[in-house]
Each structure stands twice: as C-alpha cells, then as structure tokens.
Amino acid sequence: EVRANPSTALIDRCIDLSRKFGTQAFIAIGGGSVIDTAKIAAIMLGYPEASCEQLMQYQFFPEQSAPVVAINLTHGTGSETNHFGVAGIDEKNYKPAIGFEEMYPLYSIDDPNLMASLPLNQTRYVTLDALTHAIEAATAKGAGPFSKTLSIKSADLIFRYFPRILRDLNDREARYYLAFASMLAGISFDNGGLHLGHALEHPISAMKPGVPHGLGLAVLLPEVLDTIYPAAQEILDEILQPIRRTEAGIKTKAGIKEVIKQWLAEVGLATTMGDLGFEQEDVATLTDLVYTTPGIQYMLDSTPVAVSPETVARIFRNSLS
Known part of the structure; x- marks a missing residue:
C-alpha cells in the first residue's frame, strides 16, 4: 500500500497492522517512501498513545525506536543512510520532514543489482x-x-x-x-x-x-x-x-x-x-x-x-x- 509521498494515515495503518502481529523490527524493501514509512512506523510502535501526525508536527520527541533493516531499491533518496523521514498530512497539504537520531536504520543494504529493474x-x-x-x-x-x-x-x-x-x-x-x-x-x-x-x-x-x-x-x-x-x-x-x-x-x-x-x-x-x-x-x-x-x-x-x-x-x- 505504500505510495510515493506516503501519508501519515497510511503509516498509522501500518502501525496498527504491526501491533496486531506483534512486530518487533521492520525490514524495509523499497525506495525512500518505503524506508521512510518503516523508519517512522518503527518509532511510533513504542508510542501507542500518539499519532503519526503528532510526530510529524514535532508534538512529541521520541527517545526509542524498533530496529529497521533498509534494503534500498533506488539510487536517490539516501534514506537508508540518514536520520530523516518524510510523510504527508494530506488534509492539510503538509509534507513535513522530521529528523531524530533514533531514525537511523540498524543495517542498510545498497545493491545495484536490486535496482536494475x-x-x-x-x-x-x-x-x-x-x-x-x-x-x-x-x-x-x-x-x-x-x-x-x-x-x-x-x-x-x-x-x-x-x-x-x-x-x-x-x-x-x-x-x-x-x-x-x-x-x-x-x-x-x-x-x-x-x-x-x-x-x-x-x-x-x-x-x-x-x-x-x-x-x-x-x-x-x-x-x-x-x-x-x-x-x-x-x-x-x-x-x-x-x-x-x-x-x-x-x-x-x-x-x-x-x-x-x-x-x-x-x-x-x-x-x-x-x-x-x-x-x-x-x-x-x-x-x-x-x-x-x-x-x-x-x-x-x-x-x-x-x-x-x-x-x-x-x-x-x-x-x-
């Protein structure tokens, strides 16, 4: 379901699904939108009383995150290397960027063979x-x-x-x-x-x-x-x-x-x-x-x-x- 320019509503659904299955870590296979979704969801997993929209508006500051393994499939966003994430708040036409030390992936893979398609x-x-x-x-x-x-x-x-x-x-x-x-x-x-x-x-x-x-x-x-x-x-x-x-x-x-x-x-x-x-x-x-x-x-x-x-x-x- 992850689209280009992912929304907070989509990430909230991802978090709900993750909690349902008892997720303890995320493997993000895709480009920047997929990796950003995983990085943001990994933070939100530990804050059940908060919403992704609140995080994207700096209404709270996280101190923990579930581990993320980023398998990057594009040569563009650099999301697999950094501590930033982007998600849109569609009803406000906002596309905020957030950055926290907790958002670095635990492991990242850049394999050009996976980008050939x-x-x-x-x-x-x-x-x-x-x-x-x-x-x-x-x-x-x-x-x-x-x-x-x-x-x-x-x-x-x-x-x-x-x-x-x-x-x-x-x-x-x-x-x-x-x-x-x-x-x-x-x-x-x-x-x-x-x-x-x-x-x-x-x-x-x-x-x-x-x-x-x-x-x-x-x-x-x-x-x-x-x-x-x-x-x-x-x-x-x-x-x-x-x-x-x-x-x-x-x-x-x-x-x-x-x-x-x-x-x-x-x-x-x-x-x-x-x-x-x-x-x-x-x-x-x-x-x-x-x-x-x-x-x-x-x-x-x-x-x-x-x-x-x-x-x-x-x-x-x-x-x-």
Missing part, C-alpha cells in the same frame, strides 16, 4: 533527487569539508554515469556508481543538511502527491541555483564543472541557470510547474505552505542566502513556465 522515468527522478542532495548539502550553512567532499564526488559520478544509464537501463556499472553517488549524497546531507530546493518542493508534492519528489526538484532547480549562486559561487562552480564545459573542454560562458536548464533537457527533465498542473493562482498557497509546514523552516534557515516570502513566490512564479 528501475524504469526510465523513475531512474531520472531518483537520480535528480540524489544530485539535489549533493548540491544542497555542499551549499548549506552547515556544510563543512566532509559534506562538501562527499557532494563533489557524488555529483561528479552522477554527471558521468547518468547519461550512460539513460542510454542503457541494463548498464550495471552505471547503476553501481549511481547507487554509490546516492549513498554519498545521503551521508552528505545527513551532515550538512538540505535547504531551499527541498523546502519549496515539499509543498508541490504535498498539494499533488502524484508528482514524484525528484521531478518536483527538477522544475525548481534552475531558479534555486540562480538564487543561491551569489553566496555559493566557488563550490557550485566546482560541483557543476563537468557540465560547464563543452565537448572541446572549453568552459562555457553561459550562466548557471542556462547551464542547468540545458543539462536537464539533455537528461529528459525539461519540465515546468505548469506541466505539473500548477497555475499562477497556486503561488500564494504554495508560498504559505512553505512557511506553515512543520520542519521546513530549518531548511530555509540553512539556505546560504536570505530567503523571504517574496523570494519563495518569485521562484515558484518563474518555475511555472
């Missing part, structure tokens, strides 16, 4: 998620040498092997290095944190749960990079170096927004918020959700530039087309 579009979306993790973790206010080093390597591998996997979904070497890149990015943002792109994407896939998280990030990425570039020019130039050079090895003079737009088109992710069904009238609602959804403010605070409601609304407006 990922279809084309899902391959695109999860890889873009991993790239965004690398970019944000390296440019967040909490970024340090460790997270920056991991992010640079992760992005380099993605730029190298992403085109290969799109040409041949059975390329096991490409799957291996994309899985490795995703793992590095997951560890990186577990240390450095995330910021503007994820803060703005969560309301998008909260309002429209059918929108894959990675696709939502893709439509925002050009405007997000353009916004943060003045404060993170050096590290962004280093991360994006592989796609800022022509085939002749000459550094392009195009701006960062144009460079990333061209690359997104090359990998089949030239999509806008308008393509996802959003209109100008939705900008105010989306902007409000950025500031009212629990757990998003910390991402805004981690952004390397000052972010105001006007900044958020501008990014949404410019991403419509």
